[in-house]
Amino acid sequence: xxxxxxxxxxxxxxxxxxxxxxxxxxxxxxxxxxxxxxxxxxxxxxxxxxxxxxxxxxxxxxxxxxxxxxxxxxxxxxxxxxxxxxxxxxxxxxxxxxxxxxxxxxxxxxxxxxxxxxxxxxxxxxxxxxxxxxxxxxxxxxxxxxxxxxxxxxxxxxxxxxxxxxxxxxxxxxxxxxxxxxxxxxxxxxxxxxxxxxxxxxxxxxxxxxxxxxxxxxxxxxxxxxxxxxxxxxxxxxxxxxxxxxxxxxxxxxxxxxxxxxxxxxxxxxxxxxxxxxxxxxxxxxxxxxxxxxxxxxxxxxxxxxxxxxxxxxxxxxxxxxxxxxxxxxxxxxxxxxxxxxxxxxxxxxxxxxxxxxxxxxxxxxxxxxxxxx
Numbered sequence: 001x002x003x004x005x006x007x008x009x010x011x012x013x014x015x016x017x018x019x020x021x022x023x024x025x026x027x028x029x030x031x032x033x034x035x036x037x038x039x040x041x042x043x044x045x046x047x048x049x050x051x052x053x054x055x056x057x058x059x060x061x062x063x064x065x066x067x068x069x070x071x072x073x074x075x076x077x078x079x080x081x082x083x084x085x086x087x088x089x090x091x092x093x094x095x096x097x098x099x100x101x102x103x104x105x106x107x108x109x110x111x112x113x114x115x116x117x118x119x120x121x122x123x124x125x126x127x128x129x130x131x132x133x134x135x136x137x138x139x140x141x142x143x144x145x146x147x148x149x150x151x152x153x154x155x156x157x158x159x160x161x162x163x164x165x166x167x168x169x170x171x172x173x174x175x176x177x178x179x180x181x182x183x184x185x186x187x188x189x190x191x192x193x194x195x196x197x198x199x200x201x202x203x204x205x206x207x208x209x210x211x212x213x214x215x216x217x218x219x220x221x222x223x224x225x226x227x228x229x230x231x232x233x234x235x236x237x238x239x240x241x242x243x244x245x246x247x248x249x250x251x252x253x254x255x256x257x258x259x260x261x262x263x264x265x266x267x268x269x270x271x272x273x274x275x276x277x278x279x280x281x282x283x284x285x286x287x288x289x290x291x292x293x294x295x296x297x298x299x300x301x302x303x304x305x306x307x308x309x310x311x312x313x314x315x316x317x318x319x320x321x322x323x324x325x326x327x328x329x330x331x332x333x334x335x336x337x338x339x340x341x342x343x344x345x346x347x348x349x350x351x352x353x354x355x356x357x358x359x360x361x362x363x364x365x366x367x368x369x370x371x372x373x374x
Contacts, residue, residue: 034122035062037112044130047138053088053097054110054130060118064089068115068123074203077111079185081174084205105135106171107187113176131187143185145226147177147197149212150336151258151308153301155181156230160200166192174205192219197228227303231258237341243328245349248319252288253328258308260334261287269333270314275325281317288313308336323350 035058042051069075073087076096083099096110110130117123131138147159159177163185173193177183183197199212207213212230234257242254253270265285272280287309290298301307312330329344 031118031120032122034124035060035116035118037124037128040128040130042130042132044132045138046132048134048136049132050102050104050134051132053095055090056094056096056112056128058092058094058116061091062089062094063117063119066115066117066123067121068117069203074205075113075115077109077113077174077176077205079109079111079173079175080106080171081205102134103171105133107131107133107135107138107189109173109186111176133187139187139189141188141190141220142223143188143193143195143218143220143226144223145183145195145228146181146302147183147199147214147228147230148181148303149199150214150229150231150305151212151310153303153307155302156197156199157181158200158203159183159230160198160205161185161228162196162198163188163193164196165189166194188220190220190222192217195226195228197230199230229303229305231308231336233337234335235337235339237339237343238330238333238335239343240328240330240345243326243345243347243349245320245351246313248321248351249316251314251316251326251328251349252311253314253330254311255330255333258310258336259287259312260336260338261306261308263334263340265312269331270312271329271331272314272316273327273329275327280320280326282314283317284315286313286315320349320351322352323348325349 037056038059039057041055041057042049064072066072066075072089072094073084076085076087078085078096078098080103086097086099088095102108108131112128114125114127115123143163147156147161148154149156157177157179159181161175161177161183163173165171173185173188175183175185194215194217196213196215198207200206201211202208210232212232214228214230216226216228218224218226238255238257238259240253241256244252244254246252265287267282267284269285270282272282274280288311290307293299325346326349327344327346329342331342332340333342334340
């Protein structure tokens, strides 16, 4: 009885340990190895089967409550998807099945994502995949690609990707991008697909407000590659959020979201008036240049699409030499959703901001006085 209580206490402590922080078991060498995947049943590549479940087998007991995700379900994908998969823990095995059963004549990809851990917090950083079909064949055609964050020009790791065939809107194939932003849908039947990539910030396998996403329609015959460019979508045009003076003849007008990089701008795209309604002439409106490194060379992006900016540079026909109030109006400025509109902002501009006084250095501490004996 005492030994059973001790084991129970140890298991509870291990399950509540910090993410990926191995503990030290009482006695014996310290285990720092992540669980090894020793088998998946049924065999990958099988056809004409409808298994009760797919079982992932490990060389040791794994935790039912991984520290890095909310539930064990979050570490498994069944594609095509019919909702959250049913995942059952059996000590050193994990069983996975779809919520409403396997569909007939359908190829399936069941994926275990990185994150499975043992009771000491040793986490697997690689996953596992099985492909089988409830029909007679497994297609060899596939879609591969990368999801990028269009606004900052970087690939997005762990993004959530969907592929919906045009012939059957009830089917949703799903995948998760790897650490480099690359995704792959293996064994997709030839068809026209609507791809949607989501920067899944809360890892709930769905699109939430303000999450960035992108879509593309592709026609698959054998194999193809696709690039998706996610950005936060908005139903209104960009709004002016601030005005900054760069030098006496250059203002930078800031917006609350990114601008369409394909829009052609002219001097008439921005109008400026002083507080007394006199017009400040504008000679040019341009987009900021590409980001540069410490040597002044443009920083390359992993794609050829132009990066959007969130501001415009405005060249004035007359210099601003003293502090003044300006009413800046942006006219028919278009966002990435290709929604355009006009907004304005009143801003105080000061080309010579006061310099904060520098506090004098503190005097050194006085030396302690020495009393001499009289």
